[in-house]
Amino acid sequence: MHTRRTHSMSRYDPSVIEPKWQTVWEESETFRAVRSDDKPKYYVLEMFPYPSGRIHIGHVRNYTMGDVIARYKLSTGHNVLHPMGFDAFGMPAENAAMASGGHPKDWTYSNIDTMVSQMKPLGFGLDWSRMFATCDPEYYGQQQALFLDMLEAGLVYRKNAVVNWDPVDMTVLANEQVIDGKGWRSGAEVERRELTQWFFKISDMSEELLEALDTLDDWPAKVKLMQANWIGKSRGLQFAFSTIDAPDGFDRIEVYTTRPDTLMGASFVGISPDHPLAKHLEKNNADLAAFNAECRKGGTTEEALEKAEKRGFDTGLRVRHPFDTAWELPVYVANFILMDYGTGAIFGCPAHDQRDLDFARKYELPVQSTYVPAVEDNAFVLPEEGGPAYVPPKPETVRYVRGFAGDEAQTGNEGIEAAIGFCEENGVGHGVTKFRLRDWGLSRQRYWGCPIPVVHCDACGVVPEKKENLPIALPYDEDGKAIDFSIPGNPLDRHPSWRNCPCPSCGQPAKRETDTMDTFVDSSWYFARFTAPRADTPTDIVEADYWMNVDQYIGGIEHAILHLLYSRFFARAMHITGHLPERCKEPFNALFTQGMVTHAIYKTTGTDGRPVYHYPEDVELRDGKGFLKDGTEVEIIPSAKMSKSKNNVVDPVAIIQQYGADTARWFVLSDSPPERDVEWTASGAEAAARHLGRVYRIAAEVAEANDAANAEDDALLREMHKAIHDVTVGVESFGFNASIARLYAFTNALSKSKAGSDAKRQAAKTLAQLMSPMTPHLSEEIWALLGGEGLVANAPWPVADEAMLVEDTVTLPIQVNGKRRDEITVPKDMDKAEVEKLALATDGVKRALDGASPKKVIVVPGRIVNVVA
RNA sequence: GCGGGCGUGAUGGAAUGGUAGACAUAUCGGACUUAAAAUCCGAAGGCCCUGUGCCGUGUGGGUUCGAGUCCCACCGCCCGUACCA
Numbered sequence: 001m002h003t004r005r006t007h008s009m010s011r012y013d014p015s016v017i018e019p020k021w022q023t024v025w026e027e028s029e030t031f032r033a034v035r036s037d038d039k040p041k042y043y044v045l046e047m048f049p050y051p052s053g054r055i056h057i058g059h060v061r062n063y064t065m066g067d068v069i070a071r072y073k074l075s076t077g078h079n080v081l082h083p084m085g086f087d088a089f090g091m092p093a094e095n096a097a098m099a100s101g102g103h104p105k106d107w108t109y110s111n112i113d114t115m116v117s118q119m120k121p122l123g124f125g126l127d128w129s130r131m132f133a134t135c136d137p138e139y140y141g142q143q144q145a146l147f148l149d150m151l152e153a154g155l156v157y158r159k160n161a162v163v164n165w166d167p168v169d170m171t172v173l174a175n176e177q178v179i180d181g182k183g184w185r186s187g188a189e190v191e192r193r194e195l196t197q198w199f200f201k202i203s204d205m206s207e208e209l210l211e212a213l214d215t216l217d218d219w220p221a222k223v224k225l226m227q228a229n230w231i232g233k234s235r236g237l238q239f240a241f242s243t244i245d246a247p248d249g250f251d252r253i254e255v256y257t258t259r260p261d262t263l264m265g266a267s268f269v270g271i272s273p274d275h276p277l278a279k280h281l282e283k284n285n286a287d288l289a290a291f292n293a294e295c296r297k298g299g300t301t302e303e304a305l306e307k308a309e310k311r312g313f314d315t316g317l318r319v320r321h322p323f324d325t326a327w328e329l330p331v332y333v334a335n336f337i338l339m340d341y342g343t344g345a346i347f348g349c350p351a352h353d354q355r356d357l358d359f360a361r362k363y364e365l366p367v368q369s370t371y372v373p374a375v376e377d378n379a380f381v382l383p384e385e386g387g388p389a390y391v392p393p394k395p396e397t398v399r400y401v402r403g404f405a406g407d408e409a410q411t412g413n414e415g416i417e418a419a420i421g422f423c424e425e426n427g428v429g430h431g432v433t434k435f436r437l438r439d440w441g442l443s444r445q446r447y448w449g450c451p452i453p454v455v456h457c458d459a460c461g462v463v464p465e466k467k468e469n470l471p472i473a474l475p476y477d478e479d480g481k482a483i484d485f486s487i488p489g490n491p492l493d494r495h496p497s498w499r500n501c502p503c504p505s506c507g508q509p510a511k512r513e514t515d516t517m518d519t520f521v522d523s524s525w526y527f528a529r530f531t532a533p534r535a536d537t538p539t540d541i542v543e544a545d546y547w548m549n550v551d552q553y554i555g556g557i558e559h560a561i562l563h564l565l566y567s568r569f570f571a572r573a574m575h576i577t578g579h580l581p582e583r584c585k586e587p588f589n590a591l592f593t594q595g596m597v598t599h600a601i602y603k604t605t606g607t608d609g610r611p612v613y614h615y616p617e618d619v620e621l622r623d624g625k626g627f628l629k630d631g632t633e634v635e636i637i638p639s640a641k642m643s644k645s646k647n648n649v650v651d652p653v654a655i656i657q658q659y660g661a662d663t664a665r666w667f668v669l670s671d672s673p674p675e676r677d678v679e680w681t682a683s684g685a686e687a688a689a690r691h692l693g694r695v696y697r698i699a700a701e702v703a704e705a706n707d708a709a710n711a712e713d714d715a716l717l718r719e720m721h722k723a724i725h726d727v728t729v730g731v732e733s734f735g736f737n738a739s740i741a742r743l744y745a746f747t748n749a750l751s752k753s754k755a756g757s758d759a760k761r762q763a764a765k766t767l768a769q770l771m772s773p774m775t776p777h778l779s780e781e782i783w784a785l786l787g788g789e790g791l792v793a794n795a796p797w798p799v800a801d802e803a804m805l806v807e808d809t810v811t812l813p814i815q816v817n818g819k820r821r822d823e824i825t826v827p828k829d830m831d832k833a834e835v836e837k838l839a840l841a842t843d844g845v846k847r848a849l850d851g852a853s854p855k856k857v858i859v860v861p862g863r864i865v866n867v868v869a
Numbered sequence: 870g871c872g873g874g875c876g877u878g879a880u881g882g883a884a885u886g887g888u889a890g891a892c893a894u895a896u897c898g899g900a901c902u903u904a905a906a907a908u909c910c911g912a913a914g915g916c917c918c919u920g921u922g923c924c925g926u927g928u929g930g931g932u933u934c935g936a937g938u939c940c941c942a943c944c945g946c947c948c949g950u951a952c953c954a
Contacts, residue, residue, distance in 0.1 A: 047954095049954095050953090050954050052954090087954070090953075090954065091952085091953065091954085092953080092954085163952075164952075172952075173952080174952040174953065175950095175951090175952055175953080176952075176953045176954095177952085177953090178952095222873055222874060223873090225872085225873065226872065226873050226874095226948095226949075229871095229872050229873080230872075230949090230950085230951085232872095300951095300952085301950065301951085301952095302870090302871080302950050302951075303870075303871085303949095303950055305870090306870040306871065306950085307870055307871095308870090336870090340951095355870085437951095438951070440951080441951080441952080443952095444952065445952095446952090518952070519952095519953090519954070520951095520952095520954085523954085556948090556954095557873090557874080557947095557948060557949085558948055558949065558954085559949095559954085560873075560948080560949070561872090561873095561949060561950085561951085562949085562950095562951065562954095563954085565951095595875095595947095596947085596948080598947080670881090670892090670893075671880095671881045671882070671893075671894080672881060672882070673882075673883095676875075676882090677875080677947065677948085678881080679881090681880085681881085683880085683894070683895075684880090684881075684893080684894050684895085687893075687894060687895090688893090688894095690907085690908095691893090693907095694908085697908090737881090737882070737883085737892085737893095738882095738883075738891095738892085740892080740893085741882090741883070741891065741892035741893070742891095742892080743892095744892055744893065745891085745892065748892095751909095811888090812888090813887080813888040814888095815887080815888080815934085815935070817934080817935085818887095818933095818934070818935045818936095819935095820888050821921095823888075843921095844921085847921085855934090856934065857934090858887095858934050858935080860887060860935095863887050864887040864888075864935085865887095866887075866934050866935060867934090868934050868935090
């Protein structure tokens, strides 16, 4: 058996070992997912990558975590589906074409080739046969079919919506392309402009998407909380102010408020610059028109709107207070009111809202409290007397002074309900429930996306394309001439022939829709497509029924809201349109959000004044400062998410080539808890490689050893069972770093053990198995070396023997007043009174008590004793 | 601005409300070596009056027999903020 000499196997050489086992896995189809009723299925999925060019260390971290789970589940007897694909549509491909010529398609597929060739040497247990990219016509054609089904089901509609408009480039800008309110290329001040766009009716599902969060037991609480806040269910009062001498059609202004209990403290009415009344009034009011135009400048992000200086314009119009017709309130147009939320109009109560108070002080409007703290507080200053706005949380008890519910102290929520009741009784509006969640605008005025499969016909209007004509594929060129991507705007709009098509309804000449879909659409159903990636319908219901749901989904916390919410919506839409079973409405059973890999950004300023970003490998660090090769000092921005656009990415390929895939995998898992962000540093990779070499050496020695069984065996086997237990718990709870720490300890124990060869071989084989999800190649090698049966990848996961985990005695720390003073070692199940007696007799306790008698002794069995003096 | 999260030695981090710093990195010392590397063994939170002493988990309060952990406030950083993916 032992024909090879220790000498020849004492060196661990990943460049030989790793390709060898990868070939074995591939030839034996170890990770090929095939439907089977023999074993329970397990679907593990990591959020698929964008093909930015090369993989970075964050990808390695993310996909290694998923691979640990996939390999662990395989060895616990599951039929595992672990696929990989590419989220391949999007702006960077167009930007690349714009910057350096070429075609987005060529750029994208070339990047995919590169990234696949970089991922394969990492030895991930993936079913590569299921791979696809969302820019494959076979994928996006099925997405178009889905869109048509959703259109038919009433889940899609058109309406006007605001976009960022670059008035110089005459093009729509993404939020990312708006920098400090200016277009990134032209530098022109961005304007907000309305376009007719396609929308998914996600808001119809607000209530359901909110309530179903409670069923997601294996999702992080923080993600559920973020989604709940984003959906933003609120209870409030909707009513109308009647206007005085207003233009025709504007005799009422509808407002929505979540604090109707502050109605008697109202001081002004505010409307959005995009409110129909504001737009009407600006026609005859040049100053207002100028003010509104000013408000419409700058980007459309909520952040930009909220952070902008709060400004208002007095329209001169007045409304009557609903409970006092003599009480008139001014109507302001205000830049902080969003047309998209509520009715686009509010009333301001400065006493109980800091933003309204700032506004009131700026425009010298009255301030009047409707409630005060329930308990006397000398430090409290009324807002009308110069204090800050008094804004207690709704469940807090207050005393109403101008409310609707009497004098006795009550909570804000009670006051709100009383106010709604009073208003309804008196015919002033009604209580309503509203959601913050808006419908999902999916139209993009860009080339590199999935074309929206509809046709505009002069006679028939907007007509869905026929399914038999799908896919509506993107044209590669302009009828033989290359598309010029350096011209701003969507090339589909100016394509000579692609737009022209017969109307699917009447057959007359018509025009294709040139908007493409938001790339979030592509990523909202790819998980379902992986169950049958070549099907000629969006899903194969038999395959989907077998493989869905995703049992474990893994991805970045940055996707906590949009991607995950859109996917939850799509799963429901796919059920409604017959593409997924009802039980798949929540498609992800368990979610794990891993932290981001961050790295410093190195920045200089180019001759044109724009920032230039430098790769870490081009920067030399000296005394905390960074320099380029030519000696130029760079600005160091401490730590940010790795991003291609900032060039602060670290290429893992060098580490893989130098130390091997197992070292890279072991290293990215070993040092940090997976949910936490990590500042990337390669220092330590060499030490990780040394450790794996040591494990191999120990295993090789054990394979050669020939020592009789002895008294040390039991201790080693106990260590082994404890390691099995702890590593398993770690892997199941994403505590990979804790599992690895435990494996270090077990390796040290094995290395020092004087046990017999049989016990050592058992321990070493178990060590290889426990390491196999993280270091699969090394583990296969050791497994084979020690005569393991078959592949370690397929070997049943070891089970800890409970009897071997139990200790007979336990060491209890003894505290006096919470400070550790001594310890005792006692039988595990010694009774409390006995433990107390021994504890009080220790030198440490006697010294600390100094003759005094203890007031109380707390004995926590098996954990600690605390003497209270 | 708003929503969510994080903060522990030189460094990454460990710790069901129960001995803070496991495990590792870097460092230092020793063994082996002509030497170096590799390997093996060991040390190590801070402070001083060197006592079985005091302090110590971003800052300040609170709950508790006991707080890194729970609660409140603040500071700093990160993520998201609906057209980056």
